[in-house]
Amino acid sequence: MTASALAGDLGSIVGAANVEVRPAALVPYRSDATFGFSGTPSAVVRPGCVEEVSQILAWANRHGVPVVPRGAGTSLAAGAVPVRGGIVLALTRMNRIESIDPVDLTAVVQPGVTTQELARAAAGLALHYPPDPGSRHVSTLGGNVATNAGGLHGLKYGNTGGYVLGVQAVLADGEVIRAGGRLLKDVAGYDLVRLLTGSEGTLAVLTELTLALRPAPAAAATGLAYFAGLEAAGDAVRGVIGAGILPATLEFLDAKCIRSVEAHARLGLDTTAGAMLLFGDDGGEAEVRRTVAAMADVMRAHGASSVQVATAAAESDALLAARRCALPALSRLGGATMLEDVGVPRSRLPELVRRIDAIAERHEVTMATFGHAGDGNAHPVGCFAPGDAGQRARVAAAFDDIFAAAIELGGTITGEHGVGAAKLPYLEAQLGPRQTALLAAIKRAFDPAGILNPGKLGS
Amino acid sequence: MTASALAGDLGSIVGAANVEVRPAALVPYRSDATFGFSGTPSAVVRPGCVEEVSQILAWANRHGVPVVPRGAGTSLAAGAVPVRGGIVLALTRMNRIESIDPVDLTAVVQPGVTTQELARAAAGLALHYPPDPGSRHVSTLGGNVATNAGGLHGLKYGNTGGYVLGVQAVLADGEVIRAGGRLLKDVAGYDLVRLLTGSEGTLAVLTELTLALRPAPAAAATGLAYFAGLEAAGDAVRGVIGAGILPATLEFLDAKCIRSVEAHARLGLDTTAGAMLLFGDDGGEAEVRRTVAAMADVMRAHGASSVQVATAAAESDALLAARRCALPALSRLGGATMLEDVGVPRSRLPELVRRIDAIAERHEVTMATFGHAGDGNAHPVGCFAPGDAGQRARVAAAFDDIFAAAIELGGTITGEHGVGAAKLPYLEAQLGPRQTALLAAIKRAFDPAGILNPGKLGS
Incomplete structure (x- = not known):
């Protein structure tokens, strides 16, 4: 044509x-x-x-x-x-918040509304939309749902998928369906809402989303702790969980991330530390005070060299800035970055990061790792000069080994970014041939002509 | 053969x-x-x-x-x-708890383990398995997952589906697959874990479940409030949500349920009341004291004639007994009961119960309603003499009208019990023909010969 x-x-x-x-x-x-x-x-x-x-x-x-x-x-x-x-x-023109219902605790939005727009509109009504992907300032809710996006608060609040109550979706042939609704409980039929969530635009196009909100927490606090290495930080994470705390934030940066962030943003971080944990909670004021103080105690008990706690929002944001600017900071290191997204059971995260370091050394590449200590999701970042094809190939080869390591540790090649075209070649190694064939059969049931986002999931 | x-x-x-x-x-x-x-x-x-x-x-x-x-x-x-x-x-012989991991906060179980066995084993390690279906003393986790069972704590904690991290499943032809795992975040592929959850044995047979646990809450408290009618109780529910509280328990009984329970169990309930709310929360001690006191205030502000609060476990259990024995009590009324499971957006629940009452009156049947006020899930119970075919047919006709009313209010024909053979004739009225056809296509993709639980979902 x-x-x-x-x-x-x-x-x-x-x-x-x-x-x-x-x-x-x-x-x-x-x-x-x-x-x-x-x-x-x-x-x-x-x-x-x-x-x-x-x-x-x-x-x-x-x-x-x-x-x-x-x-x-x-x-x-x-x-x-x-x-x-x-x-x-x-889908960015379809960017209307249709309604927010403070009794049903639901928002109905078009797919082009950004994550932050909804979070702000909800906050204006003393409500809370917890999913918080790194790109929330610009990312759209349609994209968040299509990828089941994660974020910094997954341990306590879960991922985007936990907030999708209903969708309007257009099938490949143009027919419009509605699945789910403003309902907390609905078991009528296979869970199409959850099947479309995370289907990355390969089964249908999402045109309206019904999302769950929560009451806004009254208070929040954030803390920061430095450790000699990731082993000690991992022990502190075990200690937090062991103390019966499921905090809103539990993030880590390795030594290379700390030094890159400090060089980039001059936040006053301790560049001699081997690892850093950011921890935090939200909820009732007394509860937050109690859990954050308890976490600070756990950090100290596990050898943290310095522990800071911030209760004011601006101070909290300053601490979290170290985590939020990790990726831009690392991209300064070599010029270009490739970011990965492997996940393992929480208890295996120190082992995963140890393996990542060994793999990076073996392939002679610069790699730094940050991520979600609470939910076992690590983002190793490979840095290289954009023009250096050899360097870039070595980073790619290192990632191949990292995927294999994550799978071997009972993990996943993607915790929150999705499969897309980038991970498709690795998917069968995780799922096996039969499960991969099942995905293809589901894809055919929805999109027999194969027009929806081909070359991705189900292809 | x-x-x-x-x-x-x-x-x-x-x-x-x-x-x-x-x-x-x-x-x-x-x-x-x-x-x-x-x-x-x-x-x-x-x-x-x-x-x-x-x-x-x-x-x-x-x-x-x-x-x-x-x-x-x-x-x-x-x-x-x-x-x-x-x-x-x-599957009741496959009843082993394989492992409970207090760092990953996961349990790996065979499908024949009962809900209560897991809850107890978790509690022994200061952990909490929140899903709490009414039959938890005997119901199996395999059945809970296969039906995405609900329970009394769905508002705060969600349903069974929110706790299923991974499954081992046998496909119709005997091949064994594993989906998900001990991972909080895993977006590699369509969400087969969630597709199999709630598929009611029609897509695969679940042979092992990896379930999420939480730290055990330190404290819990329960309250009871009587109202002149369900309108006032509904206003109180709005008041609780409006006060920023998402409580662990928020259950209702209508007047007929209160009187039946009292006649059956002699709990000292106020049989002159038009409706009863049970409310409760769990978590940190200070938080629970605060939220339960705040809920009690909301109840009083909405005209509750009497409000009791229990913090000791035995006292709490005594209050909850009224809710737990509603069904056995009602089955004494006429001899046999048919129990339904409609759901609507939380804000529409008073309207739904009003319609249920009008429908029961129109069909000249005895019907009482209890359920989950927090999540909009109502269980109308039709009572009849087992031998009276006319009475039984009138109850069935009333339920037809109740399903239509739930759908009209943006709701569902089943909030937590599932479709099975009983609801299959009503499913298309809720989902429409295209979505019903999609379910059948998914079923064919998994079970081309149609051997798995035929005459249920996907048939």
């Missing part, structure tokens, strides 16, 4: 102003936030409502044209890259 | 002692806890390990014989009834 025929067909659905086929205008849609992945879309189309999404999919299904749903394009697994061409379905 | 051939084939897998084909021995497996549903199994087989389950399914798949997985048989939706005959796969 010629570009002008494409523009004509799609323009008749969404209006000419909401279709782009000019190569220069398509450049931003060739890739997402993942290093080294790009595709060649033939159009980007920006629907304004579910009816337009429905018509676009019906058209694409008839013509066998791939459709790649896209929110803010912050995927770190090439989930939004049009690896097989086709049209990018940009 | 003759009974003796069947006994021979199955006996060669599990040993003759673990197969029954004599009609008298099969009587207990003809039905479950659902009134009015029964089937005719040709055998019951009791495997002792996953390899035996695998061989049984491979055999059944080859011969096209239906297999009905069964735990304790406490289904209230005819989920364990062999409505199309075949063999009942009783």
Whole structure:
């Protein structure tokens, strides 16, 4: 199909102003936030409502044209890259918060609303939307749900998936369904809400989300502790859990991260430390005081060289800044970074990080690791000069070994970023051939023509 | 196949002692806890390990014989009834708690372990398994997971599904897969763990479960409040949520339930009240004192005629006894009961109960309602003389209207009991034809020969 025929067909659905086929205008849609992945879309189309999404999919299904749903394009697994061409379905115009119900504790939103917009709107009503992915300032809720995004508060609050009560979704042939609703309990049928959550745009396009909210916690506090190494930090994590605490925050940075962050952001961190833990909780004031003080005691008992606690919001944010700017700081080290997302049972995290360090040394690459100590999810970051193909290949080879190590420790190749195109080659190593075949069978049941985000899950 | 051939084939897998084909021995497996549903199994087989389950399914798949997985048989939706005959796969011999890990906060169990056994074993390690279905004394975890069972603490803690981290499952052809694991975060692939959870034995047979635990709460307290009617109680529920409290317990009984329970159990309840709320919380001691006192204040502010609070465990249990014995008490009223399980958004619960009362009156049946005020899940109970076919038909007709009312209010025909054979005729009214067809397509992807629990979900 010629570009002008494409523009004509799609323009008749969404209006000419909401279709782009000019190569220069398509450049931003060739890739997402993942290093080294790009595709060649033939159009980007920006629907304004579910009816337009429905018509676009019906058209694409008839013509066998791939459709790649896209929110803010912050995927770190090439989930939004049009690896097989086709049209990018940009859902950012559908950015309305439809309603927030303070009795049902639900929000109904369009997929293009950003995580932060919902969090702020909820906070204005003394409500709380806990999922908190790193890119929450720009990432969209549609993308969060499509990837079952994690974040800094997963240990206490769970991931995005735990907050999805209902969806409106457009199937590959354009038919619109609703699954779930403003209900905390609904067991009528297989759990399509949870099947679509995390399906990365390969089974249907999400056009409306019903999300659970919670009452806003009255208080919050954050603490920071330095350790000689990750072993001691890991023991402190065991100590926190052993003390009966399930905190809102329990994050770690290794020595390389600490030094990179300090060089980048001058936060006054102790660059001689071998590891750092950020811990925190929220809830009732007395409870928060009690749990954070108890965690500080646990840190000291496990040899923390220095423990700071902040109860004011600004001070807390300052402590958390070290964690939040770890990735930008590391990207300064070598010029380019590849970020990974392996997960293991909480108790195996020290062993995983030990193996990551050994693997990095064996492949002679610079690698630093930070992540979620509470839920066993580590983000090793490989740093390299963008022009150095050898260095880059060594980082990739190191990641191959890291995936194998995570699987061997009973873990996963992706804790929260998703599979996308980037992890697809590694998926079968984790799931085995039969489970991989089951995913493909589910994909065919939803999308027989294979138009939805092809080259990703289920392909 | 003759009974003796069947006994021979199955006996060669599990040993003759673990197969029954004599009609008298099969009587207990003809039905479950659902009134009015029964089937005719040709055998019951009791495997002792996953390899035996695998061989049984491979055999059944080859011969096209239906297999009905069964735990304790406490289904209230005819989920364990062999409505199309075949063999009942009783999993109660597989009743080992494999491990409990106090650092990973996980339990690995076989499907025949009862809910209460796990809760007790966890409590012995100062851990907490929150899901708490009414039949927890006898119900098995395999059944809980297969039905995504709810319970009294869903508002704060969620349902069983929120605690399932991983499963070992045997597919229809006998192949064994593992999905998920001892991981809080794992987004590698479509969420098969959540798809199998609540699939009611129609997609695979669960042979091992990895479940999440939490630290045991340090304290708990329960309160009871009487109201003039359900409207006032509903306003109090709104008041609790509006006060920023998400309590562990928030249950209601209507006037008929209160009077039946009192007649049955002599607990000293106020039989002049129009409605009763049970409320409670658990957690840190100070927090529990604060939230339960705040809830008591909310109750009084909404016109509660009397509010009692119990902090000692025995006293708490005494208050909760009113809720726990509602069903046995009601079954005394007319002799037989049919119990339903509709759910609506929390804010619509008073409207739902109003409609239930009007429907019962219109159909001239005795109906009482209790349930989970916090999560919008109501259990209307129709009472009738077992021999009175006309009365029984009127109860069934009333339930038809109640299902329609729940759907109209944005709700569900089943909040926590499941679809089974009992609700299957009503499912399409809630899901619509396309979503029902999607369930069938998923079923075919897992079980092309249709041997797993046929006549239930996906059929």
